[in-house]
Amino acid sequence: MKLTFLGTGTSQGVPVIGCSCEVCTSINPKDHRLRTSAMIEVDGLNLVVDSGPDFRQQMLRQKVNRVHAILFTHEHKDHVAGLDDVRPFNFKYKRDMPIYCTKRVHESLKREYMYIFDDQFSYPGIPKIKTNLIENKPFIIQDVPITPVEVWHHKLPVFGYRIGDVAYITDANRIEPSEKEKLRGLKVLVINALRKEQHISHFTLAEAIELGQELEAE
Template sequence: MRITFLGTGTSQGVPVIACDCEVCTSVDPQDKRLRTSILVEGGGKVIVIDSGPDFRYQMLRMGVKHLDAVVLTHEHKDHIAGLDDIRAFNYRQQQALDVYATERVQTGLKREFHYIFAEEKYPGIPRVNLHTIDKNTPFDIGGLHFVPIEVLHYRLPILGFRIGSFTYLTDVKTISDAEKEKIKGTQTLVVNALQREHHISHLTLDEAIAFAKEIGAEQTYFTHISHRLGRHAHVSRELPEGIHLAYDGLQLEIEGE
């Protein structure tokens, strides 16, 4: 299985509009972060987890020619706003695209993209097949087995996913012991590390490091990163062995269990 980080930035991306801090003005490509999303290739399928506002550019930048499914963690705009651009794959593949989400997230999609679900459909709108995720029930997409992991984004329950030896968590602030049990044995962990200062709905850098050490994966990568965290090169030098900052375009090859 191959994982590609399509975006590793927080809801505003990096650089932030009108900001002249040292991160936003950096010329280092690793300090340029689109909204958080990953591409999963394996089991004969190509899958995106979260289709944020940068989805169109992410597909173009990585040269994605085929997409089988979109899996959504939650309904915030920085994770769903680009869903309209699946139209290109509808046209190219001549079929509707599978979209996996909880019932609550589907309600959000029907509110934000009401025209997709209207009884009388305008020509050329996105075509989707909705699949309902039950937080307690694993599901398969092709040869890939997804185990939902519920975390709290402040008070909002959202989902991360374990796929074999790989676990992907974004927008985490807290997680129950029962859900942590699902992560045990993970070899590669991805989790959010927003900034150094306390935040109500995201792990800080120190909290993310502590969580990574608790889980004990062989390799951990931080994502959903704010410009407030600091320059990629500077922060990377501070991190313990086996813990890294992800960056846009980073690819990981994940071996089976």
């Protein structure tokens, strides 16, 4: 299994438009970060978590030639705004792009991308999507078992995903004890840590470290 961080930036990306702070004016490549997304390569599959507004740039930068499925964590724009850019994969492989998401996320996508999901707007140039609705229980993509982990992004339930001994969780500030049990025995835990100061919808750096220690991730 291989995990690639396609983006680790905030919802606005780093640098932020119009900001002249020390980070946003830095020439350090570590301070140039795209919107949050990851790709997990497992058993010959390329599984992407979230297609945000930088999806196209991320695919080109990593020279990704194929994506077998996209797993959505939630419906915020910084996680779904690149869905239209799956079209090159449609054209190249002549197949619909499978997406996995909750019913709530799917309803949001249908509003955001009416021209994709409403047949009356269908024409050859639009993205072709195959929707797979999931709930908070394990599912399988081509023999690869995947376990959703429900976390809280302030008041919004969000899915993280566990694949084997790797878990990827973004946009969270609280995890219920029952969901934490799904995260035991991990070798790799990826968890958001927005900043050092308290935040209403994201773990702080200290909270993320404490959670990793609590779960005893390697």
